[in-house]
Amino acid sequence: xxxxxxxxxxxxxxxxxxxxxxxxxxxxxxxxxxxxxxxxxxxxxxxxxxxxxxxxxxxxxxxxxxxxxxxxxxxxxxxxxxxxxxxxxxxxxxxxxxxxxxxxxxxxxxxxxxxxxxxxxxxxxxxxxxxxxxxxxxxxxxxxxxxxxxxxxxxxxxxxxxxxxxxxxxxxxxxxxxxxxxxxxxxxxxxxxxxxxxxxxxxxxxxxxxxxxxxxxxxxxxxxxxxxxxxxxxxxxxxxxxxxxxxxxxxxxxxxxxxxxxxxxxxxxxxxxxxxxxxxxxxxxxxxxxxxxxxxxxxxxxxxxxxxxxxxxxxxxxxxxxxxxxxxxxxxxxxxxxxxxxxxxxxxxxxxxxxxxxxxxxxxxxxxxxxxxxxxxxxxxxxxxxxxxxxxxxxxxxxxxxxxxxxxxxxxxxxxxxxxxxxxxxxxxxxxxxxxxxxxxxxxxxxxxxxxxxxxxxxxxxxxxxxxxxxxxxxxxxxxxxxxxxxxxxxxxxxxxxxxxxxxxxxxxxxxxxxxxxxxxxxxxxxxxxxxxxxxxxxxxxxxxxxxxxxxxxxxxxxxxxxxxxxxxxxxxxxxxxxxxxxxxxxxxxxxxxxxxxxxxxxxxxxxxxxxxxxxxxxxxxxxxxxxxxxxxxxxxxxxxxxxxxxxxxxxxxxxxxxxxxxxxxxxxxxxxxxxxxxxxxxxxxxxxxxxxxxxxxxxxxxxxxxxxxxxxxxxxx
Numbered sequence: 029x030x031x032x033x034x035x036x037x038x039x040x041x042x043x044x045x046x047x048x049x050x051x052x053x054x055x056x057x058x059x060x061x062x063x064x065x066x067x068x069x070x071x072x073x074x075x076x077x078x079x080x081x082x083x084x085x086x087x088x089x090x091x092x093x094x095x096x097x098x099x100x101x102x103x104x105x106x107x108x109x110x111x112x113x114x115x116x117x118x119x120x121x122x123x124x125x126x127x128x129x130x131x132x133x134x135x136x137x138x139x140x141x142x143x144x145x146x147x148x149x150x151x152x153x154x155x156x157x158x159x160x161x162x163x164x165x166x167x168x169x170x171x172x173x174x175x176x177x178x179x180x181x182x183x184x185x186x187x188x189x190x191x192x193x194x195x196x197x198x199x200x201x202x203x204x205x206x207x208x209x210x211x212x213x214x215x216x217x218x219x220x221x222x223x224x225x226x227x228x229x230x231x232x233x234x235x236x237x238x239x240x241x242x243x244x245x246x247x248x249x250x251x252x253x254x255x256x257x258x259x260x261x262x263x264x265x266x267x268x269x270x271x272x273x274x275x276x277x278x279x280x281x282x283x284x285x286x287x288x289x290x291x292x293x294x295x296x297x298x299x300x301x302x303x304x305x306x307x308x309x310x311x312x313x314x315x316x317x318x319x320x321x322x323x324x325x326x327x328x329x330x331x332x333x334x335x336x337x338x339x340x341x342x343x344x345x346x347x348x349x350x351x352x353x354x355x356x357x358x359x360x361x362x363x364x365x366x367x368x369x370x371x372x373x374x375x376x377x378x379x380x381x382x383x384x385x386x387x388x389x390x391x392x393x394x395x396x397x398x399x400x401x402x403x404x405x406x407x408x409x410x411x412x413x414x415x416x417x418x419x420x421x422x423x424x425x426x427x428x429x430x431x432x433x434x435x436x437x438x439x440x441x442x443x444x445x446x447x448x449x450x451x452x453x454x455x456x457x458x459x460x461x462x463x464x465x466x467x468x469x470x471x472x473x474x475x476x477x478x479x480x481x482x483x484x485x486x487x488x489x490x491x492x493x494x495x496x497x498x499x500x501x502x503x504x505x506x507x508x509x510x511x512x513x514x515x516x517x518x519x520x521x522x523x524x525x526x527x528x529x530x531x532x533x534x535x536x537x538x539x540x541x542x543x544x545x546x547x548x549x550x551x552x553x554x555x556x557x558x559x560x561x562x563x564x565x566x567x568x569x570x571x572x573x574x575x576x577x578x579x580x581x582x583x584x585x586x587x588x589x590x591x592x593x594x595x596x597x598x599x600x601x602x603x604x605x606x607x608x609x610x611x612x613x614x615x616x617x618x619x620x621x622x623x624x625x626x627x628x629x630x631x632x633x634x635x636x637x638x639x640x641x642x643x644x645x646x647x648x649x650x651x652x653x654x655x656x657x658x659x660x661x662x663x664x665x666x667x668x669x670x671x672x673x674x675x676x677x678x679x680x681x682x683x684x685x686x687x688x689x690x691x692x693x694x695x696x697x698x699x700x701x702x703x704x705x706x707x708x709x710x711x712x713x714x715x716x717x718x719x720x721x722x723x724x725x726x727x728x729x730x731x732x733x734x735x736x737x738x739x740x741x742x743x744x745x746x
Contacts, residue, residue: 148411207251319451596637
């Protein structure tokens with residue numbers, strides 16, 4: 029244990045660290061939403077909803093309150109600022125921890141010590157995943173990062189306080205913050221080993237004092253209460269986003285949401301991929317952090333930062349055993365233990381020369397964000413490694429340099445802390461990316477008023493939730509997600525949803541009232557003739573929907589006739605989602621326009637035999653009541669089958685935002701798993717060019733081709 033005399037924490041320098049980091053995040057902040065869970069969480073914050081399990085009530089309440097502040101015109105920017113503030117706040121706290129732990133290493137050199145703490149923490153704040161996650165509110169992890177830093181700082185302060193009743197409030201605060209943070213995400217409990225080590229090595233009797241025991245127990249109950257109070261109460265009010273629908277105190281639905289049953293994770297003893305592959309995948313993510321844009325120099329930087337981190341652990345163990353053990357325990361928890369607990373499949377980009385490793389055996393996206401705390405915390409260890417280097421250089425110089433200058437000679441090593449800033453500034457920035465928002469608007473405006481749009485999964489659905497609930501775009505469109513329709517709660521919510529009235533004044537010009545002289549057919553003489561349906565989207569009762577089987581065997585050549593439309597089931601089994609899709613078509617054909625997003629691929633063709641009835645219109649395919657025949661603006665194309673060329677032209681060049689897809693990206697499209705949406709623009713404009721040429725419209729075809737050339741430059745593997 030260190031005998032370093034007490035010294036007031038450098039709070040002003042911590043504020044300065046926070047401000048420097050925050051300014052970088054602000055300059056590279058996303059101007060709107062992004063793909064994956066960003067849109068879901070921004071929309072959940074707006075409507076006080078419940079995002080996907082485990083529900084994250086602390087995040088929702090904090091972000092909702094933050095979103096009420098008039099900090100930016102667009103709501104999504106306010107919530108992105110919330111991510112930046114919480115992450116930068118974590119950096120300020122890590123600076124305080126680092127400076128305190130560096131005192132035994134540089135006890136008399138306050139300036140170099142503070143500079144070392146800043147350099148290490150700034151480096152980790154600019155680590156690729158930390159930076160990328162701090163410029164858009166993609167997840168809840170920046171709140172966890174802040175809370176873990178707060179817990180560690182509480183324990184460091186507790187250990188430095190004089191013994192007495194006032195000191196123990198820091199322990200109670202640490203336990204409360206840990207319990208409360210678990211209602212944001214279970215990642216918040218990862219700081220508990222630090223609490224345990226500090227208690228055991230400082231004053232273990234604190235946990236035997238009745239007053240502390242009572243206060244700590246109350247802190248846990250109050251901290252955890254959000255899960256068991258907010259979630260069931262708010263779920264029972266049926267907000268627009270209500271994943272898992274955990275209605276009822278201590279209900280099975282609530283237990284399932286908190287236990288993440290929806291994801292069907294296996295027991296830890298059943299590894300989803302070999303532990304060696306999981307460790308290798310973490311190393312891949314680690315190698316991204318310290319200079320992803322540096323090309324051939326990236327490996328060198330990875331080696332230097334790895335050595336500096338490990339050197340920092342050793343320096344702490346040597347100079348302050350308590351700090352060293354706490355740092356080592358936290359590093360172990362947020363890396364090795366977390367890797368084992370998460371039990372991921374093969375990484376999305378994991379390189380393995382084995383044809384037996386199919387895409388289904390891989391994660392659907394990169395999972396580096398789960399380790400964001402490890403990448404942020406190592407800034408403390410990097411700071412220790414840098415400080416130890418400065419001390420070593422000073423000791424090597426000995427009496428050859430005056431005491432006042434000895435510790436300054438080694439400070440040029442602190443320039444290492446700037447490497448991640450320069451090495452990640454291109455690919456970590458989200459400053460100009462608007463594609464997720466623009467895609468959501470484009471695809472919603474592709475649908476006729478009061479239509480039903482069937483989507484595939486997260487990336488083609490969550491942005492639509494954002495557009496409807498945050499931007500108020502085309503709320504008359506009913507969204508049905510193929511993946512989520514395998515759950516009973518999503519089917520209930522689709523049926524329960526009351527369709528808002530279509531407002532042509534806020535819709536794209538394509539859907540506004542037009543005269544007979546207009547040349548683009550709408551399917552009705554004028555927008556004023558769009559009649560609001562009175563039927564529920566599902567004719568079946570909620571009890572009937574609840575009883576739909578997860579799987580149902582399908583007789584060979586089975587099908588379903590709906591007037592002139594014949595569904596032909598393509599497999600031996602139908603999932604609940606397949607059945608629900610068939611019911612949507614049966615209950616709404618002729619009553620509501622029905623569409624499949626092109627992001628569903630050939631699902632409606634292969635699983636439901638709908639190819640003769642699907643009319644492509646931009647990024648969607650409308651289900652027609654009878655087989656389509658060629659004539660007028662309806663053409664058969666090689667890649668898109670039947671195309672409504674006139675509607676497609678109106679959408680591609682009168683409604684959509686192709687510039688968002690075609691803009692120049694110096695680093696290309698960084699997140700390869702979400703490139704399918706950018707690829708959708710590429711395919712739709714390319715397919716449109718083919719259709720325009722068939723009608724002899726070479727000018728529009730050339731315009732579409734020009735856009736696809738620019739889009740292709742950003743696409744990986746195209």
